Amino acid sequence: MEDSRIALPIGTALDRFIKKYQDQFKYATGELSQLLRDLALAGKVVNREINKAGLMNIGGAYGSINPQGEEQQKLDILTNIRFSRALTKGGEVCGIISEESEEIIYTGNHDGNYVVAIDPLDGSSNIDVNVSIGTIFSVYRRKSKTGMPVTMEDMLQPGKEQVAAGYILYGSSTMLVYTTGHGVNGFTYEPSLGEFFLSHPNMTIPEVGKIYSINEGSYNSFEQPVKDFIEHCRDNNYSGRYIGSLVADFHRNLLKGGIYIYPKTEKSPEGKLRLMYECNCLAFIIEQAGGAASDGVNRIMDIVPTEPHQKAPFFVGSKNLVEKAESMYNQQS
Ligand code: P6P
Numbered sequence: 644m645e646d647s648r649i650a651l652p653i654g655t656a657l658d659r660f661i662k663k664y665q666d667q668f669k670y671a672t673g674e675l676s677q678l679l680r681d682l683a684l685a686g687k688v689v690n691r692e693i694n695k696a697g698l699m700n701i702g703g704a705y706g707s708i709n710p711q712g713e714e715q716q717k718l719d720i721l722t723n724i725r726f727s728r729a730l731t732k733g734g735e736v737c738g739i740i741s742e743e744s745e746e747i748i749y750t751g752n753h754d755g756n757y758v759v760a761i762d763p764l765d766g767s768s769n770i771d772v773n774v775s776i777g778t779i780f781s782v783y784r785r786k787s788k789t790g791m792p793v794t795m796e797d798m799l800q801p802g803k804e805q806v807a808a809g810y811i812l813y814g815s816s817t818m819l820v821y822t823t824g825h826g827v828n829g830f831t832y833e834p835s836l837g838e839f840f841l842s843h844p845n846m847t848i849p850e851v852g853k854i855y856s857i858n859e860g861s862y863n864s865f866e867q868p869v870k871d872f873i874e875h876c877r878d879n880n881y882s883g884r885y886i887g888s889l890v891a892d893f894h895r896n897l898l899k900g901g902i903y904i905y906p907k908t909e910k911s912p913e914g915k916l917r918l919m920y921e922c923n924c925l926a927f928i929i930e931q932a933g934g935a936a937s938d939g940v941n942r943i944m945d946i947v948p949t950e951p952h953q954k955a956p957f958f959v960g961s962k963n964l965v966e967k968a969e970s971m972y973n974q975q976s
Pocket of ligand 1: 765767890915
């Protein structure tokens with residue numbers, strides 16, 4: 644097994660990077676590599692559409708509601724089509740859980756060995772105000788026999804079973820950040836060449852973070868441990884930074900240190916974020932980058948899912964801050 648520290652230089656193209664480190668995958672048959680390429684390609688297409696949304700009349704609401712009861716934006720629908728079509732045509736994926744589809748997407752690829760959980764476009768309500776948004780994804784190896792139809796057991800695996808996870812951040816520059824369990828690497832998209840290039844090798848989150856990201860507008864409905872944690876941040880003069888777009892807040896905290904919290908609130912009594920295609924993906928990345936992710940009490944990646952769209956309270960970021968927040972819950976119990 645090759646040393647998992649990345650020795651390739653900044654500027655290495657994504658394709659070359661994937662090839663170079665393919666043998667780190669337990670089942671290095673090239674399928675997972677191809678799956679990652681399919682995701683990156685769909686991301687390039689979505690990036691182009693997002694950048695022109697205001698001009699192509701694909702901004703704004705579509706007029707339908709997603710499984711979460713949220714108003715779907717036109718780009719939510721379009722992005723869901725782009726990614727589910729790319730993953731279906733690629734052939735490696737036998738089943739997809741998507742935020743934008745109530746039912747499991749059965750791709751018909753019975754020979755596919757992977758399942759994907761994806762939030763095709765998180766934070767899409769920010770599109771019209773030009774705030775960064777993101778795609779978040781998780782990849783699991785199927786449990787059932789290849790050649791058979793995908794099963795719910797294949798789809799509902801705990802986060803610790805992930806074989807890859809990542810996000811695409813459509814921001815001032817578009818970035819793909821992902822892990823296959825051998826560290827975290829970031830690639831920046833160069834639109835004039837239509838390629839992602841290694842820009843952030845071996846990403847690690849600063850051990851001690853001093854930024855906290857939470858919607859304090861819901862303060863009155865927070866549980867006492869969350870209020871105590873906010874008090875701790877204020878007493879230590881930490882900076883409050885909340886963009887209201889998960890991938891953007893997460894990415895800043897990954898680079899600078901900090902914690903993102905979406906706790907239980909009156910409006911979202913189990914939390915707002917979804918375990919399968921938001922919490923688990925970012926939990927895998929943050930642990931690989933030296934951070935932590937929990938629901939305030941349990942490690943996110945240990946939670947055994949029962950529903951495709953189930954939610955979880957989410958505390959993710961620098962270890963010192965996540966552990967401090969957890970200690971507030973411990974003191975309560
Ligand atoms: P609130 C976007 O809808 C999202 O899922 C995340 O991207 C974001 O962090 C959060 O919800 C914002 O929710 O309740 O603070 O507006």
